[in-house]
Amino acid sequence: MKQSLFTIKENRPLTKDVYLMRLEGDTSDITAPGQFVNIKLDGLFLRRPISVNDVEGNVLTIIYKVVGTGTEQMKEMKSGTLDILTGLGNGYDTSLSGENVLLVGGGVGVPPLYMLAKKLIKEGKKVGVILGFNTESEVFFEEEFKALGCDVTVTTVDGSRGVKGFVTNALESFPDAAYFYTCGPEPMLKALYNATSIEGQFSFEERMGCGFGACMGCSCKTLYGNKRICKDGPVLKKEEIIWEK
């Protein structure tokens, strides 16, 4: 973990309430896709944990949905610096993926899968992607995944774009996938868990105090014992997950 100041280079909407922010700073502690950063904002006590969308050299890209006071404040930022803790969380382990991989993202669960897809493609793997949204106007990053060379299927709940329904309705498009990685709302994760027989890795979300393993605010039970979502996660393997909620 590192604490450093990042300079805001870009901050623009991708959809009505999803924004992309590019920041310049010390990215050296970000070592795996699926990690997150924790951002200090003026006047707010707790930092805001946001997943890493991409890192290129000293440029960090995050994508966030405006859901409350913190992200309302962030969307207005045009320049200046942010105090950010980097290198948080375990991230996805690509060594277990095999050659034919499926990535499944729902809503603002999509962003961390981009850096993962880049890594998997670089490792020479075949990458299929399912991106799930509620409706066409919420779709983002479809072209970016295609540009990496991924085979992309979009699903929308109302059918206004791509396959109608949930991400699980598109699983049959990828019959050869032997391993998967996912991030999204918990009901989606659970549905995917029940709909697939292959192994995979899930990224979870929880309200956090510190984000680096000190406060035990985000603990969960797993088959491998109690884990902290922020430090021992946010990525858990399918085989260890216990669904409680």
Place this chain on the structure above:
Amino acid sequence: MGKMSVDLCGITLDNPVIPASGTFGYGYEFAELYDINILGTFSFKGTTKDPRFGNPTPRIAECTAGMINAVGLQNPGVEKVISEELPKMRKVFRKKVMANVSGFSIEDYAYTCEKLDKCEEVGWLEVNVSCPNVHGGGMSFGTSPEAAAEVTKAVKKVTTKPVIIKLSPNVTDIVSIAKACEEAGADGISLINTLLGMRIDLKTKKPVIANKMGGFSGSAIFPVAVRMVYQVANAVNIPVVGMGGVSKAEDVIELMLAGATAVEIGAQNLIDPFCARDIINDLPMVMEKYGINSLSDIIGGAK
């Protein structure tokens, strides 16, 4: 003794800065960031007789200038703390550490303290009679002078280490409880633990925290801490460890002027992991600014 050193129950601290229990784990997350041997000491994660998962999540809620937590004393139980956590801690922290203990019966407290008494690396036992998170638990001991005294007596019987009783601010008369602990043999008092608080989410119209209520901490509670440390320090003749909303070197000095011999830092560690280091680094400068030659001279200086 250096300009910043203080004596806490017979053990010299290089400086009065002590990260508080529950905000510093067993030290090793922070040892990745800086050499934690610069600390006066730290109080490790609250320990109970049996392993505890704690409360369901969400356990955390934000407030203006603070936060609420309802972790619920998650810890692996005293046996595992001694066999697994303390050896790991020893690799990154060479000084005497403060062991924080919670319990749900007099026997629990005595059992856990007796085990920790055998640990050479433990300097003090900080006995939490005040955790507001557990139903039917610590709260009842810390809210009555008789119960707090009973815990103190039971713990004193099983240890030769200094016993510091950590008090809850959620009481009508903090002084009577502190005095009862002193009479029962406590070697020190630490306060304040968190204030009982609650937040409600306007979107869901439900409490933010799964446990509904939790402990409010952070800079917002600092004036309450100053007041209670002042009241207790003026009523007892044993050292007082002050805490509650400390976020900067000036706060350390203010609590010492109120009567604290040493000062714990809690929630600030969670949002600024370097704050204890920075406070220690800032202290000499702030002392000079206010004409303070030695920190031990200013304890209880505000009359």
